[in-house]
Amino acid sequence: MYLATTGRRDGDRDATPIPPGAGRRVPGTVLALGAVSLVTDISSEMVTAVLPLYLVLGLGLSPLQFGFLDGLFNGAAALVRLLGGHAADRSGRHKRVAGLGYALSACSRLGLLLAGGAVPGIAAALAADRVGKGIRTAPRDALISLSSPPEALGRSFGVHRAMDTTGALLGPLAAFALLWATADAYDAVFVVSFCTGLLGVVLLVVYVPGRAHTPVSTPRRGKVFSALRDTAFRRILYAASLLGVTTIGDSFVYLLLQRRLDLAVSWFPLLPLGAAAGYLLLAVPAGRIADRVGRGRPFLYGHMALLLVYILLLAPVGAVPLLVLVPGLLGLFYAATDGVLMALAGPLLPAEGRAGGLALLQTAQVLARLVSAAGFGAAWTLWGSTPALWGAASALLVALAGTVRLLRVKSPERQAK
Amino acid sequence: MKPLTARGRIAVVALAFLVLAGGAVGYTLRASRDRQPTSADSGFTLAQGGLYFRDTATGRIARRPLGAGSVGERRATGGPVCDRFYAAGGRALCLRRRAGVPVSAYAVVLDRRLREIRRINLPGIPNRARVSASGRMLSWTMFASGDSYATSAFSTRTSILDLRTGYLIKNMEDIQLTIDGRRRYAPDVNYWGVTFARDDNRFYATVSTGGRTYLVEGDMRKWSARALRSNVECPSLSPDNTRIAFKKKVSDDPRAPWRLHVLDLSTMRERPLAERHSVDDQAAWLDDRTIAYSRGGDIWTVPADGSGAPRLRVPDATSPTTPG
Numbered sequence: 001m002y003l004a005t006t007g008r009r010d011g012d013r014d015a016t017p018i019p020p021g022a023g024r025r026v027p028g029t030v031l032a033l034g035a036v037s038l039v040t041d042i043s044s045e046m047v048t049a050v051l052p053l054y055l056v057l058g059l060g061l062s063p064l065q066f067g068f069l070d071g072l073f074n075g076a077a078a079l080v081r082l083l084g085g086h087a088a089d090r091s092g093r094h095k096r097v098a099g100l101g102y103a104l105s106a107c108s109r110l111g112l113l114l115a116g117g118a119v120p121g122i123a124a125a126l127a128a129d130r131v132g133k134g135i136r137t138a139p140r141d142a143l144i145s146l147s148s149p150p151e152a153l154g155r156s157f158g159v160h161r162a163m164d165t166t167g168a169l170l171g172p173l174a175a176f177a178l179l180w181a182t183a184d185a186y187d188a189v190f191v192v193s194f195c196t197g198l199l200g201v202v203l204l205v206v207y208v209p210g211r212a213h214t215p216v217s218t219p220r221r222g223k224v225f226s227a228l229r230d231t232a233f234r235r236i237l238y239a240a241s242l243l244g245v246t247t248i249g250d251s252f253v254y255l256l257l258q259r260r261l262d263l264a265v266s267w268f269p270l271l272p273l274g275a276a277a278g279y280l281l282l283a284v285p286a287g288r289i290a291d292r293v294g295r296g297r298p299f300l301y302g303h304m305a306l307l308l309v310y311i312l313l314l315a316p317v318g319a320v321p322l323l324v325l326v327p328g329l330l331g332l333f334y335a336a337t338d339g340v341l342m343a344l345a346g347p348l349l350p351a352e353g354r355a356g357g358l359a360l361l362q363t364a365q366v367l368a369r370l371v372s373a374a375g376f377g378a379a380w381t382l383w384g385s386t387p388a389l390w391g392a393a394s395a396l397l398v399a400l401a402g403t404v405r406l407l408r409v410k411s412p413e414r415q416a417k
Numbered sequence: 418m419k420p421l422t423a424r425g426r427i428a429v430v431a432l433a434f435l436v437l438a439g440g441a442v443g444y445t446l447r448a449s450r451d452r453q454p455t456s457a458d459s460g461f462t463l464a465q466g467g468l469y470f471r472d473t474a475t476g477r478i479a480r481r482p483l484g485a486g487s488v489g490e491r492r493a494t495g496g497p498v499c500d501r502f503y504a505a506g507g508r509a510l511c512l513r514r515r516a517g518v519p520v521s522a523y524a525v526v527l528d529r530r531l532r533e534i535r536r537i538n539l540p541g542i543p544n545r546a547r548v549s550a551s552g553r554m555l556s557w558t559m560f561a562s563g564d565s566y567a568t569s570a571f572s573t574r575t576s577i578l579d580l581r582t583g584y585l586i587k588n589m590e591d592i593q594l595t596i597d598g599r600r601r602y603a604p605d606v607n608y609w610g611v612t613f614a615r616d617d618n619r620f621y622a623t624v625s626t627g628g629r630t631y632l633v634e635g636d637m638r639k640w641s642a643r644a645l646r647s648n649v650e651c652p653s654l655s656p657d658n659t660r661i662a663f664k665k666k667v668s669d670d671p672r673a674p675w676r677l678h679v680l681d682l683s684t685m686r687e688r689p690l691a692e693r694h695s696v697d698d699q700a701a702w703l704d705d706r707t708i709a710y711s712r713g714g715d716i717w718t719v720p721a722d723g724s725g726a727p728r729l730r731v732p733d734a735t736s737p738t739t740p741g
Contacts (some may be wrong), residue, residue, distance in 0.1 A: 118540065178445060181445065181449055182445060185445075185448035185449065185515070187444075187448065187515070188444055188445045188448040188449070191440070191441060191444040191445070192441040192444070192445060195438065195440050195441040196437070196441070198433070198437055199433060199434060199437050202430060202433040203430060206426045206429050207426060207430075
């Protein structure tokens with residue numbers, strides 16, 4: 001479940017999508033992509049929120065089976081990202097590639113509807129959704145970075161991620177309202193999600209400009225791995241992977257929190273909402289700060305917030321501070337790292353290789369977190385949760401020290417200019 | 418393609434919004450309306466006794482006194498909405514189709530006052546429902562694809578639920594099956610029409626494999642089943658557990674393939690019942706001498722010993738059951 005959320009949280013800024021009074025305007029393309037993401041996230045989070053219920057309570061699948069399917073598809077989607085980025089760079093048609101991804105995800109809801117209770121059908125629909133998500137992410141982020149002035153990239157990503165997270169917050173609310181109103185008609189949730197997803201595709205087609213912002217001077221050049229030749233990009237990639245390997249994932253954090261406080265399971269779904277709210281509020285401020293002070297620093301500070309989460313979970317802290325601080329710090333972590341990372345790396349990549357480069361970075365990060373989740377799960381099983389958490393905290397501390405070294409040598413922002 | 422003007426864009430998005438929102442709202446409204454009046458009225462319970470059945474006009478469970486009475490005697494409606502219903506031992510099983518594109522249904526378990534105690538979401542179309550005499554064991558059959566036993570291409574899923582342990586077997590197809598003394602591993606097995614003995618362990622059912630149907634005797638604890646006899650479908654064990662009423666395929670005419678028979682389990686001798694029309698139902702025993710079944714959308718009864726003549730009991734009704 002954790003990885004499903006990271007995909008949409010690659011952004012880094014605050015929550016208010018309209019800062020036109022504050023001097024520079026946010027580019028129209030960014031707002032349009034933000035609106036597309038908002039609508040799409042309502043669509044996808046609706047399904048994400050009810051899917052475990054539907055599969056486990058409704059159809060009697062075991063949670064283990066579901067977790068396995070989910071993990072498998074997220075891993076596969078990470079690789080599909082590379083393809084999406086590569087295709088966007090080669091053709092110069094970022095909008096078309098992203099649109100294909102959005103459309104595929106929207107249509108996967110119909111697959112869920114038609115699959116009925118058949119597990120292979122459900123698996124195929126889930127796979128289509130994750131493939132769609134994988135395809136669209138890198139071209140979309142490349143479009144954002146290509147249509148924003150480099151000095152305001154942080155803010156652009158912040159605005160986009162804030163809008164995106166707004167959709168992610170509304171989706172589950174809409175889904176549960178629907179289930180309540182229809183007395184558990186999961187099919188109604190799938191149909192509404194499908195319609196919402198299609199609306200997102202329409203918004204993309206109508207409001208996001210096609211080739212205007214993507215100068216395709218040398219169409220054959222875009223190779224995903226060519227970005228690796230750039231030293232500064234490589235350092236960022238290493239840093240993101242290093243930190244990713246020590247990021248245990250929100251589902252574990254929430255599970256630890258739930259065990260520690262002996263929370264009723266019915267409150268469990270509210271924890272991610274708290275983190276999303278924090279993310280929403282902090283994404284734009286974090287992006288603006290990143291534009292001003294350099295994007296490496298918020299990235300580091302964000303991971304320090306994550307370190308604080310680990311420490312809070314180990315420390316003798318009361319229930320109320322834990323319930324406020326842990327989701328809040330997780331929100332800060334996302335706000336200061338997800339979009340900021342894209343803003344940090346974007347300017348280093350040539351326009352015709354940007355989607356591929358960003359895809360590479362995202363894939364590395366997702367795979368690193370996958371390794372981390374698996375490792376943490378194994379450590380938890382072998383030694384128990386407290387030693388495993390101590391291990392994760394120490395590893396994160398080491399990774400932070402390494403990142404300071406990696407990112408300090410040359411300020412990537414300055415080099416980009 | 419010519420780029421749209423600002424107004425044109427708004428028009429396109431507004432149109433798309435209207436169409437998609439209309440579709441979403443329409444589907445949701447239908448889905449919510451279809452499932453509004455599904456539970457029983459508070460005064461309608463299993464405790465009142467008599468013959469319970471599904472009233473075709475309303476889709477709800479109704480009842481009327483068991484004793485002789487005129488066919489047109491008033492029925493008391495007000496039970497839950499079900500497509501297939503059976504009740505015994507203070508428990509009722511109600512299979513209810515769900516609206517919507519994926520063909521699916523609920524198996525709803527109800528207590529003596531017809532309040533819901535468990536609900537299971539199932540793919541397919543409801544077909545057979547049965548509750549053991551004690552009310553502990555429940556079983557139902559769903560058509561996963563196709564909707565009739567008469568065509569060659571159909572697939573069933575039969576589930577068994579133990580209410581005492583809460584354990585649910587979603588699809589009993591993995592049971593160890595022995596036919597003619599040999600284990601059968603064929604992937605084409607389909608089970609349907611389970612009926613439980615009084616000990617809540619032994620059961621009978623139909624299995625279809627290799628183009629033939631068999632009566633199997635199953636054992637819950639050993640999770641094994643043994644074929645006793647071929648050409649037996651939808652068995653129904655008598656209250657004294659000595660005989661099985663079933664439908665036997667007697668004709669290749671797809672319009673009238675079956676005839677009701679009763680098999681004596683001690684002698685393994687079968688005898689046709691007085692009902693000469695084809696019956697596609699899992700019969701219900703009203704007592705040790707009388708069998709009820711639905712034919713042509715009405716409920717009929719016939720003596721279990723092959724004598725007498727069929728009698729129309731409740732017009733426009735299906736799923737006869739006597740909760741006892």
